[in-house]
Amino acid sequence: MKGVIFTEFFELVEQTWGLDMVDDLIESCDLASGGAYTAVGTYDHGEIVSLVQELSRRAEMTIPDLLRTFGEYLFSRFVVLYPQFFEGIPSALDFLEQVEDYIHVEVRKLYPDATLPRFEITRPKEEQLVMRYLSERHLQDVAHGLILGCCKHFGDPCDVRMEAPDADAAVRFVIERQPCLETA
Numbered sequence: 001m002k003g004v005i006f007t008e009f010f011e012l013v014e015q016t017w018g019l020d021m022v023d024d025l026i027e028s029c030d031l032a033s034g035g036a037y038t039a040v041g042t043y044d045h046g047e048i049v050s051l052v053q054e055l056s057r058r059a060e061m062t063i064p065d066l067l068r069t070f071g072e073y074l075f076s077r078f079v080v081l082y083p084q085f086f087e088g089i090p091s092a093l094d095f096l097e098q099v100e101d102y103i104h105v106e107v108r109k110l111y112p113d114a115t116l117p118r119f120e121i122t123r124p125k126e127e128q129l130v131m132r133y134l135s136e137r138h139l140q141d142v143a144h145g146l147i148l149g150c151c152k153h154f155g156d157p158c159d160v161r162m163e164a165p166d167a168d169a170a171v172r173f174v175i176e177r178q179p180c181l182e183t184a
């Protein structure tokens, strides 16, 4: 897993729970890296799992809630770190529609060893997007948070529904843009 995920995770922990929490997590988890991450480095995926489990215990938040919160925060950081991916894209649905065929393709060029999920994306109608998420890492709650963060960033009021895993353990997100209420 790329270091940028770890550095942003620690940033969120520091902002929300303080630097002591970051130190406590590093001390409690037996991390091969010792917790010294650089954005371009690559680290064992198991380390983020241990960190999230430990934070869930200490912060008394469920793991899905934490991962969703992290995903939402991560999206706001992607906006700052990778502005080039946002140029000329007018809406959340237009952005999300391109995650598989454009965004993650470009991410792969930046980080050839990135471990990316696969999305099967369809747009049944202008106001609706369906994303089927497949990954052996099962970070669907992070994906959920990223989608919510994306809708927030574009200021698009969207209803985001995550369906239960199907027979292939894939999760489907149904994202529907809500009509704007006209104010008189």
Ligand code: HEM
Pocket: 001, 002, 004, 005, 078, 079, 082, 085, 096, 099, 103, 104, 107, 111, 113, 114, 115, 116, 117, 135, 136, 137, 138, 139, 140, 142, 143, 144, 146, 147, 150
């Ligand atoms: C500017 C936008 C985006 C950038 C720069 C970006 C970049 C990345 C990077 C660097 C990773 C880590 C790869 C690794 O650890 O080796 C990643 C993983 C991931 N991305 Fe994206 N991403 C973006 C948008 C999105 C969006 C909108 C979604 C969800 C709809 C998404 C879903 C995920 C998930 C769930 C993972 C975790 C790995 C997995 O599930 O297997 N990404 N992405």
